[in-house]
Amino acid sequence: MRQSTGWTLHLITGLALLILLGTHMIIMHLDDVIGVGNINPDKKPVDWENVTARGKQITMMFFYIIFLGCALYHACFGSRTILLETDFGANNKQLITAIVVILGFGLFIFGTAAAIKFVDISQAGMMVMGG
Amino acid sequence: MADTRKIPFTILRFNPETDTKHRFDTFIVDVLPGMTVLEGLHQIKARHDATLAWRYSCRMGVCGSCGMLINGRATLACNTQILDVSPIAIAIAPLPNFPIIKDLVPDLDSMFQKHREIKPWIIRENSIEQNTAKGEFYQSPEQLVEYLQFSYCIKCGCCMAACPTMATDAQYLGPQPLAQAYRYEADSRDQGFNARKPVLDRDSGLFSCHYGSECSVVCPKGVDPAKAIQLMKRRMLLDLFHLYRKKNAELCPDQGKPSAQDGS
Numbered sequence: 552m553r554q555s556t557g558w559t560l561h562l563i564t565g566l567a568l569l570i571l572l573g574t575h576m577i578i579m580h581l582d583d584v585i586g587v588g589n590i591n592p593d594k595k596p597v598d599w600e601n602v603t604a605r606g607k608q609i610t611m612m613f614f615y616i617i618f619l620g621c622a623l624y625h626a627c628f629g630s631r632t633i634l635l636e637t638d639f640g641a642n643n644k645q646l647i648t649a650i651v652v653i654l655g656f657g658l659f660i661f662g663t664a665a666a667i668k669f670v671d672i673s674q675a676g677m678m679v680m681g682g
Numbered sequence: 683m684a685d686t687r688k689i690p691f692t693i694l695r696f697n698p699e700t701d702t703k704h705r706f707d708t709f710i711v712d713v714l715p716g717m718t719v720l721e722g723l724h725q726i727k728a729r730h731d732a733t734l735a736w737r738y739s740c741r742m743g744v745c746g747s748c749g750m751l752i753n754g755r756a757t758l759a760c761n762t763q764i765l766d767v768s769p770i771a772i773a774i775a776p777l778p779n780f781p782i783i784k785d786l787v788p789d790l791d792s793m794f795q796k797h798r799e800i801k802p803w804i805i806r807e808n809s810i811e812q813n814t815a816k817g818e819f820y821q822s823p824e825q826l827v828e829y830l831q832f833s834y835c836i837k838c839g840c841c842m843a844a845c846p847t848m849a850t851d852a853q854y855l856g857p858q859p860l861a862q863a864y865r866y867e868a869d870s871r872d873q874g875f876n877a878r879k880p881v882l883d884r885d886s887g888l889f890s891c892h893y894g895s896e897c898s899v900v901c902p903k904g905v906d907p908a909k910a911i912q913l914m915k916r917r918m919l920l921d922l923f924h925l926y927r928k929k930n931a932e933l934c935p936d937q938g939k940p941s942a943q944d945g946s
């Protein structure tokens with residue numbers, strides 16, 4: 552990948568993280584402080600009912616998959632940049648790149664599988680709770 | 683003389699042919715107001731140690747030979763007055779991020795090599811037109827201003843010595859070559875963007891600059907390499923999104939016609 556492409560994606564994911572992380576913070580941590588809309592009616596975002604209610608929404612699943620992808624790309628590209636500037640990194644560019652790519656994709660697949668699985672768990676949980 | 687001060691100069695000494703590690707020698711210099719660090723070095727060579735080595739030529743900030751680290755700042759010895767740096771003590775070392783040839787003489791070869799890599803000359807798409815020129819290219823004062831500041835570089839290497847990315851990544855192109863890439867890119871006569879792109883867009887290239895701007899802080903000619911690098915990044919991003927446009931200079935409309943001076 553061209554350095555300019557990697558760098559631009561780093562910028563774009565950085566900006567996206569501002570929005571995605573901001574949204575996550577509002578939903579999970581700031582709802583009872585700033586009270587935007589009616590996201591968690593009882594203002595208890597980490598209660599199991601609220602967690603499963605969000606978890607079974609496909610939009611939330613995609614939200615977290617995109618969030619994960621942006622965070623991982625931003626973190627991996629940033630770490631690679633730092634590592635390549637060490638003596639070891641400068642002499643082992645391909646090794647560093649390979650480790651970062653494998654780690655990034657591995658975590659992305661794991662996180663995505665977890666987000667998809669959680670939709671099932673939430674739906675099952677809701678059914679149990681619903682009797 | 684009443685105005686004379688005695689100031690110790692502590693200088694890093696190293697001769698790779700005979701020494702295994704560097705040492706510091708201290709010499710007392712009689713300093714008069716207005717005296718430059720370069721003059722202080724001359725005094726040391728004349729009075730104390732004729733083997734002290736450094737590089738200089740013009741003595742007036744033009745040739746770029748006398749870059750060195752003076753009290754922690756990469757700068758030109760001929761352009762730096764001793765009392766402006768410190769009335770108490772002066773410490774001098776060769777420019778960091780370069781191998782040492784001897785004492786205060788850095789080996790700038792790597793910088794010149796990288797400078798060559800970015801093709802620091804006007805490139806035209808039509809090489810026939812360039813090699814058999816039949817006229818001049820019109821350039822407005824506004825077009826000149828676009829690159830003028832960046833053309834003041836004297837290749838002293840101070841920016842390369844101050845750059846933290848250079849300190850950690852010896853393969854990084856560095857502020858001097860990158861600023862010169864933009865100097866030509868900003869020149870309306872140049873069409874060499876695609877020829878320089880592969881060099882700029884590689885690992886340890888343009889995008890390894892962290893925009894700390896140390897290079898611009900130390901540049902003795904006001905070139906502002908950090909600004910040039912960010913402007914070059916902008917052009918690369920426009921190119922990435924296929925938005926890059928450049929209005930190139932045209933041959934003078936009256937080229938080829940006899941001028942008034944010809945008297946014909």
Ligand code: SF4
Pocket residue numbers: 834835836837838839840841842857858861900901902903904905906907
């Ligand atoms: S940009 Fe400035 S500091 Fe760097 S080599 Fe040119 S003149 Fe020297």
Ligand code: SF4
Pocket residue numbers: 844845846847848856857890891892893894895896897898907908911
């Ligand atoms: S702005 Fe870029 S080139 Fe200049 S010192 Fe910082 S990292 Fe080096």
Ligand code: FES
Pocket residue numbers: 737738739740741742743744745746747748749758759760761
């Ligand atoms: S001697 Fe020429 S720049 Fe200092």
